[in-house]
Each structure stands twice: as structure tokens, then as C-alpha cells.
Amino acid sequence: MSVYAGLDTSLDAVAICVIAETGEMLWQGKVLGDPDAVTAALQRWRDDLVRVGLEAGATSEWIGGHLVDEGFPVVCLESRHVKAALGAMTVKTDRNDAQGIAQIVRTGWFKAVHLKSAAGQRLRTLTAARKAAVRAVTANEQVIRGLSRPLGLKIGAVTRVRFEARVRQLVGADRLLLGIFEPLLRMHRCLRENLADLHRLVLRAVRVDPICRRLMTMPGIGPVTALTYRATIDDPKRFRRSRSVGAYLGLTPRRYQSGEVDRIGRITKVGDSETRTALFEAANVILRPTTRWSSMKAWAMKIARRKGARRAKVALARRMAVTLHRMWVDEQDFRWSAA
Incomplete structure (x- = not known):
């Protein structure tokens, strides 16, 4: 039965x-x-x-x-x-x-x-923890900026490392303000140290993983993006075609067809949002003027001239997702002349 x-x-x-x-x-x-x-x-x-x-x-x-x-x-x-x-x-x-x-x-x-493997779950936990730490540091900085703005203290554009020194410079010798901002600055310092610890774990995981090192041969793909993609896909063999990865990550357009109506909309945005965001950021890097020229960049630049930079970045992110899967399956590094 x-x-x-x-x-x-x-x-x-x-x-x-x-x-x-x-x-x-x-x-x-x-x-x-x-x-x-x-x-x-x-x-x-x-x-x-x-x-x-x-x-x-x-x-x-x-x-x-x-x-x-x-x-x-x-x-x-x-x-x-x-x-x-x-x-x-x-x-x-x-x-x-x-x-x-x-x-x-x-x-x-x-x-x-797909049920992720035990190794994939741990890698996913690591990338999620690092992302949470980044958001915590950013939120802390936004709170300090929001509190200082009504006082006329303009922090301006500073790096994360120089943020604390800039706030102390603006506060000066005001005892009351020092008492208010000191706990927040200590929290900022602690959060930055925790973020650095998690980032070192990411780098260590990427260093010993040959798949991540292969993915990083593509321009725009750094350790965080490579590990995020690796943890999300987990098993490349579950996709019969590399083109399916773009749809899996929500990078293909919606479509509504009924009778004589046939509308194509924006991308579906289904699947893992962190991987989709990481690929979009990587596409931004490739389209920078300083990034080395490749056939993939040339393809995206043609789309940018024809349909605009925004659509070109989405199309490039989708192509990167597909190409990364193909590189993984074929065990080949990125080819600059024919991506």
C-alpha cells in the first residue's frame, strides 16, 4: 500500500x-x-x-x-x-x-x-551572519548621524575606520555630548571588530574552497559574492541547464499571457535575495570604466547603449549567474575573450 x-x-x-x-x-x-x-x-x-x-x-x-x-x-x-x-x-x-x-x-x-547539504547550510549561515554584522554597523552609524544632525554636527563622507575619530573631532570637549556619544562609539568599535572577525572567516573559507577560487576568476566576483553564490546553489547538478539559474535567482522577467493579452514585466525577484543583490553589485563593478575589458563587458555595454544602464546591469547579473554555473559544472576558469 x-x-x-x-x-x-x-x-x-x-x-x-x-x-x-x-x-x-x-x-x-x-x-x-x-x-x-x-x-x-x-x-x-x-x-x-x-x-x-x-x-x-x-x-x-x-x-x-x-x-x-x-x-x-x-x-x-x-x-x-x-x-x-x-x-x-x-x-x-x-x-x-x-x-x-x-x-x-x-x-x-x-x-x-532543494534541501541544502550540511556544508552548504554552514556556508549560508556564515554569509548571513556577516551580512547581519554589516547591517548592524550601518544602523549604528545612521543613529549617530541622526543624533548629531540637529546639533549642527556634519559628519560628512568618511570611511568606516575614520568614523569614530570624525565624531570625536566634532563633539570636542563638550562633556554632555561626550557622555551621549561615547556608548554609541564603543558599540561602533565593537561591531566593527565583530564584522572583521566574520570577514576573516569568510576569507578563510574561500581560501580552502577550490570552487570559490574558480568563481573569483570572473571580474566583479569577490570572496563574499563567491561564497554567497556557492552556498545558494550548493549542488550545480540539480540544474539541467545553466540558463535555469537565472530564473531560480529571480533575474528573469515576469510574464502574464491570457487570450490576446501578453505582458512582460519586471524581473520576478523570487529566490535568494542576497545572492541576487550580490550579483547586481558585481555587475556594477564590471561596468565601471576601470574594470578590464572582456566580451561579457562588451555585451553589457551594447545593452546599456540600447536600453539604458539599469537594464544592462540586470541583464549582466543574469548572465553572470548563468556563466558562473557553467564554470562550476565544466570546472573551467573565466575566459576573458569568450565569456
């Missing part, structure tokens, strides 16, 4: 629903939000399970990865598809969501999401 299971995961608990191929419910319950507890609950149907479905989320890679290691046929479902499928429910509960997910995997009406 073919059996299907749906899991609705959360931090503390996992709702499970097991159904037969006819849609009949065989068992429904709730267990602790722990991979071992979920494995134990599904053990009795282990030989009959065709699919175990769970929605992509914060704990899906942890629980789903453990179930894959245990030999269960796990599929991770795209969250937008699950939301659309469960939207008709008048009562939303964890139990109902688990039952709905089980029905989705039974019918096959879903889009599977």
Missing part, C-alpha cells in the same frame, strides 16, 4: 498526517520539534512511504535533512505553492496544514525545493 505523509514544522512541535493513496487518513498527531521524534513517528510506515512532504521554512532543512539521512523519501515544497493550495481552508491549524501538505504530495501538485 502506498502511503504519503505531510509535516507542518515549527520550532517546538511538528504536526504529522499520514494518508493512503486513496486520500484516507491513516494517522494524525503531533510530536516534539526534533528530527528523532519525527523519525520515530514515521517508522511504522517506513517501507510504504512514497513521499514525505514538508514546507520550506526555517526548520525544514534541519528536519528534512535528518530524514533524508535516515532514508525517507523527503520532498521540500515551495512555500508559495503550499500557501496557494491551502488558501481555500476556512480553518487554519497545524493539524489541517499537515493534512493539506499530505494531500499535496499525494496528488503531485507541487514544486520541490
